Amino acid sequence: MIRLKSPSEIATMREAGRVVARTLAAVAEAARAGVSLSELDELAADLISAAGADPSFLGYRPTWASTRYPGVLCLSVNDAIVHGIPDGRVLRDGDLLSIDCGAYVEGFHADAAITVGVGDLDDRARHLSETTRLALEEGIAAVAVGGRLSDISHAVETVARGAGYGVPPNMGGHGIGTKMHEDPHLANTGRPGRGVRLREGMVLAIEPMLIESGRDRARTARDGWTVLTGDGSRAAHWEHSVAVTGDGPVILTLP
Template identity: 60%
Template sequence: MVEIKTRAEIAAMREAGRIVGIALEATRKVAAIGVSLNELDEVAHAVLREAGATSPFLGYKPSSAPVPFPGVICASVNDVVVHGIPNNYRLRDGDLVSIDFGATLHGWTGDAAITFTVGTPRPSDLELIAATRSALEAGIAAAVPGGRLGDISAAIGAVARGAGYGMPQGWGGHGIGRTMHEDPHVSNEGRPGRGMLLRPGLTLALEPMLIAGGKDRYFTAKDGWTIHTADGSRAAHIEHTIAITEEGPQILTLP
């Protein structure tokens, strides 16, 4: 069921989203050569504790997962597309890092992700990040009342495919609000003019995931969570929670 939020509820989601933005900024600030993924997880966890918020990631266990997720961030490095588990891996010069994070405050949730480089960046990584950000911006711009869900999907996919990148099939964004994952699913590729009507009060997490090698194939690691590109090429993942309003789309996960 798709839930339409009131202005007051969207304002409450913005407060949860602000915590998400602060935590992502904090993790990016400390991410440097030699810092472990567990240390980044603890930085984000400290933001939650200070804000009196909880994590929708920690302990989350969909039916497809063998164990509950053990961190408050997903930390995905280089060829990991999404859902990397924080561990003792220490960041190296040139690593490409995606951090996905969520926060729940007073019963409302925000979810966002960033991708960045550590140390000396590869030009190809910077191009991948820029394309992923452009795909997200295109999707947000298409999230207007009177449009269709397929307009968002088509806008994201057009940027990604136009730049020559792959996208993991079946993955995409989602509705969000009282829980992290609500209806509808938002594909990262689709046909304009199709799908449900976009109405003010609809809140979505849009999250393009681009694969540098241009292929769409991926595999799941033995841990049951970590999604790797099948060809070993690098991946980027950028996400915002947004609200569709009469004034246009509004980003809710800014610090």
């Protein structure tokens, strides 16, 4: 069931979104060669707590997971697409790092992700990240009251396929509100004009994930969480939480 949010509820989600945005910016700045993923996670935990918010991911256990998520952030390096666990791995020059952060305020969540380079990033990795960010922008631009959910999916896929990138199957965005993952599921591929009609008050986490090799293959690591590309090629992930309004899409996860 899709739950529409009131203007006051969306305003609360905007506060959570600001916390997420500031945390992402700080973690991106701290992501340097020699820094461990666990150190970045500790930084995020401190920032979210200092802002009076709570982390959405820590202890989260969706129906498909065998264990609760152990971190505040999802930190996915190189061939990790999403849900990378922040462990003792130390970042190296040239790594491609996706940072996914969620926080909630007064029971309402916000969720966003960025992909950054550690030190000197090669041109192919830079292009992959920038194309994924562009796919997010085009997906957001397709949000309109009266439109269809698959209009967003089609916009994301058009950018991805046009650049020759793969899209991991059965993965995509989602509704968000009092739960991290709410209806509807938002695929990153699809024909336009299909699916539920977009209504004012819907809030969607739009999150393209692209694979460098162009193959739509992914697998889950032994930790039960990290989703890896099927062929070891690199991936990028960008995300915003977006409210559907009569004046167009409103991005809730900006600073």
